[in-house]
Amino acid sequence: MSSRKEEILAKRAKLEALKRQRELRRDQFSTSRSGETEFASPQAIRGPARLDDRISDIDSLIHEIIGEGRPGSAGPSSKKSISRPTSVLSAAESNVSEQTSAQYAIPHTESSQHTVATISHQVLTTVAPRVIYDAPPTATKEIVTYSKQVQTTESWLSTGVGTDDIQVDADGEPANRSKPDEEELKDRIRELEEEIAALQSREVEQTDTLPDGTDGSKKDQIKVRELDDEEKHVITSTEEFAEFIERSTKVMERALDQDYDILADYGLGHSTTDEDSGGRKIKETIQFYSDRWSKKRIVSDIHFSPKFPELVLAAYTKNPSAPHDPNGLVQVWNLHLHDRPEYIFHAQSDVLTARFSPYHPNLIIGGAYSGQVLIWDTRAKSQSVLRSPLTGSGHSHPVYSVQVVGTQNANNIVSCSTDGLVCGWSMDMLANPLEVLELTSPSPGRNDDLAPTCMAFPYSDPTYFLVGTEEGGIYPCHRYDRAGAKAGVEPRISYRGHAGPIMAIDFHPVKGPVDFGDLVLSASLDWSVKLWKARPPAATATAVVPGAQPLVATPLMDFAREDVVYDAKWSPVKPGVFGLVDGAGSLEVWDLTVDVEVPVAKVSPTARAGATSLLTRSLNKLAWEETDGRRIAVGGLDSTVTIFEVGNELGGTEGVRGDEWGSMKKLIGKAESGGGVFGTAASAGAGA
Amino acid sequence: MTQATSIANEEIESLLSRLQTKQSVQSVLVLERQTGSIIRSSGNIASRSNEDLVTEYAGMVWNFVKSAEGLVNGMNEDDALKLLRVRTKMHELCIVPDPKFLLIVIHDTPQA
Numbered sequence: 001m002s003s004r005k006e007e008i009l010a011k012r013a014k015l016e017a018l019k020r021q022r023e024l025r026r027d028q029f030s031t032s033r034s035g036e037t038e039f040a041s042p043q044a045i046r047g048p049a050r051l052d053d054r055i056s057d058i059d060s061l062i063h064e065i066i067g068e069g070r071p072g073s074a075g076p077s078s079k080k081s082i083s084r085p086t087s088v089l090s091a092a093e094s095n096v097s098e099q100t101s102a103q104y105a106i107p108h109t110e111s112s113q114h115t116v117a118t119i120s121h122q123v124l125t126t127v128a129p130r131v132i133y134d135a136p137p138t139a140t141k142e143i144v145t146y147s148k149q150v151q152t153t154e155s156w157l158s159t160g161v162g163t164d165d166i167q168v169d170a171d172g173e174p175a176n177r178s179k180p181d182e183e184e185l186k187d188r189i190r191e192l193e194e195e196i197a198a199l200q201s202r203e204v205e206q207t208d209t210l211p212d213g214t215d216g217s218k219k220d221q222i223k224v225r226e227l228d229d230e231e232k233h234v235i236t237s238t239e240e241f242a243e244f245i246e247r248s249t250k251v252m253e254r255a256l257d258q259d260y261d262i263l264a265d266y267g268l269g270h271s272t273t274d275e276d277s278g279g280r281k282i283k284e285t286i287q288f289y290s291d292r293w294s295k296k297r298i299v300s301d302i303h304f305s306p307k308f309p310e311l312v313l314a315a316y317t318k319n320p321s322a323p324h325d326p327n328g329l330v331q332v333w334n335l336h337l338h339d340r341p342e343y344i345f346h347a348q349s350d351v352l353t354a355r356f357s358p359y360h361p362n363l364i365i366g367g368a369y370s371g372q373v374l375i376w377d378t379r380a381k382s383q384s385v386l387r388s389p390l391t392g393s394g395h396s397h398p399v400y401s402v403q404v405v406g407t408q409n410a411n412n413i414v415s416c417s418t419d420g421l422v423c424g425w426s427m428d429m430l431a432n433p434l435e436v437l438e439l440t441s442p443s444p445g446r447n448d449d450l451a452p453t454c455m456a457f458p459y460s461d462p463t464y465f466l467v468g469t470e471e472g473g474i475y476p477c478h479r480y481d482r483a484g485a486k487a488g489v490e491p492r493i494s495y496r497g498h499a500g501p502i503m504a505i506d507f508h509p510v511k512g513p514v515d516f517g518d519l520v521l522s523a524s525l526d527w528s529v530k531l532w533k534a535r536p537p538a539a540t541a542t543a544v545v546p547g548a549q550p551l552v553a554t555p556l557m558d559f560a561r562e563d564v565v566y567d568a569k570w571s572p573v574k575p576g577v578f579g580l581v582d583g584a585g586s587l588e589v590w591d592l593t594v595d596v597e598v599p600v601a602k603v604s605p606t607a608r609a610g611a612t613s614l615l616t617r618s619l620n621k622l623a624w625e626e627t628d629g630r631r632i633a634v635g636g637l638d639s640t641v642t643i644f645e646v647g648n649e650l651g652g653t654e655g656v657r658g659d660e661w662g663s664m665k666k667l668i669g670k671a672e673s674g675g676g677v678f679g680t681a682a683s684a685g686a687g688a
Numbered sequence: 689m690t691q692a693t694s695i696a697n698e699e700i701e702s703l704l705s706r707l708q709t710k711q712s713v714q715s716v717l718v719l720e721r722q723t724g725s726i727i728r729s730s731g732n733i734a735s736r737s738n739e740d741l742v743t744e745y746a747g748m749v750w751n752f753v754k755s756a757e758g759l760v761n762g763m764n765e766d767d768a769l770k771l772l773r774v775r776t777k778m779h780e781l782c783i784v785p786d787p788k789f790l791l792i793v794i795h796d797t798p799q800a
Contacts (some may be wrong), residue, residue, distance in 0.1 A: 226726040226743060235720070235727055240788060242696040245718075248784035248791040249703045251771065255782050256710055256795060263775060263797075292702075340706070 250337065257338045281647040282589060282601045285631070288314070288333040288641040289608055290341060296321055297329060299635030301353045302623040307361035309627045310335040311342065314641045315354035315366060328368055330354050330376065333641060335631075345376040346383060357404050359411050360427070367399030373415050373423070373430055388430040395421055401455040405462040414457070414479075416467065420450040424479070439467065439477060442491035450475070450489065456505040458534065460517050466495075466534065468502025468522060476534065493535060497555045500526035504567045507534075512575055514661045519556075519668070521578055523568035529580055530555035533672065556671040557596060561588075566636075567622045573629035573653050575664040585617030587634050589650055593663045601650065605634060605642035628653045704728065707793065714779070717746060717792040721785065724750035731794070749792050753785055 227235070235241055288294075297316035305311035311332055318327035328347025349370035357363040364376045366384075371394065374384040388394040395417035402415045404427075412434065413425040420440065423433035439450045452467035463479045467489075474495035481487045501524065508519035520532040532555050564583040571577035576592035588599035607617070619636035629651040635641040645651075708716050708730050715731030729742050753772065760769050772783035775797060784791040 226729075227720075231725075232727055236697060236700060239696070241727075242700055244786050244789045245700045245703055245791070248786060248789075249707050251784050252707060252782055252791060252793050253710070255771070255773065256707075256712065256793070 250340070250342070253340060254334070254337050257336055280589075280591075280600045280649050282587070282603045282632075282650070283645045283647075284603065284605060284642060285645050286335060286338060286643045287605065287608065288312075288331075288338075288341070288643070289639060290331065290339070293325075293329060293331060293341070293344060294639040295319055297639050298637050299620055299639060299641060300351060301355070302621045302633045302635050302641060303355040304623050304625045304631070304633065305332075305356045305361070306358045306626050307356070309625050309631075311356075312623065312625075312633050312641065312643070313354055313356060313364060314633075314635055315351040316639070317350040317352075317369075328366075330364060330366060332364070332378070335643065343376075343378055344382050347372070347374055347387075352398055352400050353402050355402065355404070357411075357427070359404065359406075359408050363427070365402050365404060365413055367395075367402045367415055367417075369398045371395035371397055371399055371417055373399060373402060373413065373425060375427070375430065386428075386430045388425070388433075392432065393436060394423060394430075394433055395419075397421070400453055403455065403457055403465075405457050414455070414465070416452050416455040418451050418453065418470075420452060422452075422455070422467075422477070422479075435479070437477070437479065437487055439475070439489050442475065442489050442494065453501055453503065454505050456507050456520070458507045458517055459509055466505050466507075466520060468498075468505045468524075470501040472496070472498040472500055472502060472524065472526065474498075474502060474505065474520075474522060474532070493551045493553060495520075495522075495532050495534075495553045495555070497530050497532075497558070498522065498524040498526050498528070500524045500564075503565065504569070506569050506578075508570050508575075509572050511573065512661050514575070514665050516575060516664065516668070519570075521568045521570060523565040523580060525564045525566075527561050527564055529559040529561065529565050529568045531557040531559075531671075533668070556668065557592075559590070559596075566618070566620050569622050569624055571629045571651060572624050572626050573651065575661050576667070577629075577650055579622050579624065579632055581619035581622045581634050581636070583618045585619050585636065587619065587622065587632065587644065589632070589646060591650065592667055593660050596667070601646070603644065605640065605644075608638055608640050624651075704730070710795070712795040712797075713793055714796065715745075715792075715794045717742075717749070717790075717794075719746055719750060719790040719792065721788050721790055727789070749781070749783065750790070753783060753790060757785070 294316065296319040299314050300317050301313075301315040303313050305313070311334055313330055313332045316329040316331070319325055326346035327349050328351035330343075330345040330347070330351055331341035332343040332345075334342040345364065345366075347366065347368050349368040349372065351366045351368055351374075354364055354366035357365055362378045364378070366374045366376065368374060370390060371388075372390060373388040373394065375386040376382075377385045390396075395415065397417040397419040399415050399417045402413060404411055405414055406412055411427065413427065414422065415425065416422045420438055422437040422439060424435035424437075425433050439452060441450045450467070451470040453470055454468040455465055456468075457465045463482075465477055465479070466474055467477055468474050476490040476493060476495075478485055478487050478490060502522055503525060504521075504523040506521045508516040508521075510517045518534045518536065520534050521529060522532065523529050532553065535553065561580070561582055562584065565580050566582065568578055568580040571579070574591070576594070577589065578592075579587060579589045581587050586602055586604045589601045590596075591600045594600055604617070605619075617636070617638065619634050621635050623633045625631035625633075630645060631651070632644045632646060633641055634644070704716060704718075707713060713731065715729070717726065718728040719726055724746060726742060726746050729746075752774075753769070756772055757769050760767050769785045772781070772785065774781040774783075778797070779794055780797045782793045782795070
């Protein structure tokens with residue numbers, strides 16, 4: 001019996017100690033709560049082993065806080081009863097040993113009654129979440145408390161602490177805790193509980209995945225399997241699949257070709273690469289070549305889409321070594337899709353010229369060696385949607401030039417073949433030309449036929465155009481009869497100066513304060529580019545007396561080059577800038593406001609790997625990107641289309657100097673009055 | 689008919705092989721959208737003669753696409769998933785979803 005007493009004494013002492021401890025802990029809580037939470041997370045992370053500690057910690061915390069605030073509050077007590085179902089039992093147990101520790105026992109029973117009574121309240125508040133995550137710890141606890149008889153003391157003690165808690169709560173020492181504080185605490189508890197829940201779920205995951213790693217993938221394997229060959233074949237041979245592959249690979253390649261790294265960190269040290277120091281630099285950006293389609297074909301025309309500045313089309317002649325491929329080809333390249341064309345269009349005969357319609361972003365108009373005029377649609381397949389018949393009233397000779405003239409609401413295709421036939425077509429119908437015009441040589445005594453190689457319309461007047469011919473003359477033509485002049489070649493004026501066939505004519509695209517719309521560039525095989533001032537058709541119609549000698553206009557300026565010049569085009573934004581390509585394979589960019597003797601920049605596209613001879617260097621065509629004049633595309637004999645980017649002073653709308661228009665005007669005025677200042681005398685002689 | 693499909697097949701092959709031969713591309717996968725079944729696979733993950741890896745990847749990607757789809761549909765019922773790009777420290781995954789198929793390309797991210 002004495003031993004029993006001793007035991008009880010020892011227990012009392014222990015209880016005292018515990019009380020003190022608890023007091024201490026409470027102080028800790030009230031002073032450094034935030035510290036506790038911070039501390040909590042690393043502790044929690046340390047592993048599931050700590051979890052139980054944590055939970056019991058929180059349990060007691062909840063008791064302290066909520067229990068004190070509202071003695072009858074259901075939350076903690078229910079928690080208690082669920083997580084440690086021993087509390088009631090042990091309370092009863094302690095009643096048995098009451099005689100010695102009555103002081104504890106009485107509040108004990110009270111408190112236990114409390115808990116029992118309030119369980120029902122509890123259900124209303126926050127039972128559900130707690131039940132879920134408290135379940136696993138319960139099981140372990142139970143084992144501890146009941147498996148060992150000897151440890152009744154401990155269990156008694158632990159319940160003692162628990163009841164003690166409640167006792168104190170019931171005693172009402174809680175006065176010093178204010179309501180908001182309590183709410184804050186509740187929040188904190190919730191946070192902690194969530195933390196524990198997360199931890200537990202992680203623990204569950206770990207146990208799921210770690211012991212048998214196949215578990216996760218097993219689930220996938222159920223869903224995902226490799227199809228067998230037959231199934232694969234069935235799927236891959238559907239039209240649907242082909243379409244999907246076609247579409248998706250295009251998207252994919254665009255994504256892969258996107259050079260710009262959107263995750264680029266400019267804060268990191270980068271080697272300072274050569275930024276183009278001069279605004280007059282030309283930089284090669286991309287080359288377009290397709291092994292399958294471009295091979296052995298000559299680039300016959302290039303045009304940038306006016307609607308989508310990243311699209312550029314290239315027309316090709318036939319590949320003599322592939323008789324089964326269509327002779328004519330048009331590929332639409334995308335600056336964002338590097339080694340595959342966006343669209344491929346076919347024609348039966350070599351395509352000599354092609355361009356996007358400025359008024360229909362989907363339509364591409366082409367002219368073929370057979371004399372056909374074709375329209376392709378980017379929404380349709382590779383065959384042309386419309387084509388003119390090979391026989392009939394259309395062209396029967398190669399069509400080297402097509403133009404779309406008119407306005408948004410009224411526009412026509414005008415095409416021109418080498419036998420001197422000019423046809424106007426409706427966009428909707430190519431069965432028959434709307435208008436047919438036969439050009440004949442104006443001067444008597446010459447060959448009656450006129451062989452136009454190129455054609456250009458001024459931007460302001462769709463009824464009048466210039467044709468460049470094989471014999472070197474440039475003639476103005478009217479599309480319709482007008483006062484004092486019949487439709488056809490204007491007989492009273494001709495522009496002579498070139499000694500070789502004209503390869504290109506280009507009207508100045510005026511978009512500025514001064515009207516240069518009458519300035520014309522011509523490129524010829526006589527190794528020169530000439531600048532002309534076109535007389536307005538009305539002036540020629542009245543000023544020249546019928547029967548008089550035809551007026552022969554001479555060029556304003558003459559730019560002698562070192563090789564045959566195949567193409568020359570004005571920049572769409574800079575008044576004095578034009579580009580030219582020659583038989584030596586170089587692209588030259590001139591700025592007349594800077595220098596009229598030498599080009600401001602000259603480059604050659606890098607030779608394609610595998611390109612064979614020097615003969616393939618020659619460049620055939622050139623095109624400016626129309627919206628801001630920053631890019632130039634060139635192409636020629638080696639089947640490659642090369643895109644160049646020009647510096648700020650040669651392209652781009654924002655860099656236009658205010659004085660450019662003025663100095664260009666001055667220059668033209670000087671050339672008009674001075675005549676021979678810029679070496680036009682020699683060419684005038686050659687022309688005559 | 690058979691000729692037409694063989695031509696189509698040839699074209700498909702060439703398109704996919706071109707994609708595969710692109711410099712940075714590691715693997716190309718084509719899956720069925722509904723079930724996630726593998727229709728085609730090539731590149732790193734397939735060449736290791738490790739079928740489990742392919743199916744594992746396919747399963748992961750498929751699940752990912754599914755949840756992404758859920759996200760998109762959750763935000764707007766009428767919306768649809770068009771392209772997924774997932775950048776990681778080492779790779780990038782490009783996924784083009786289609787009503788019936790998925791094209792997945794795993795490639796190295798361009799070094800900045």
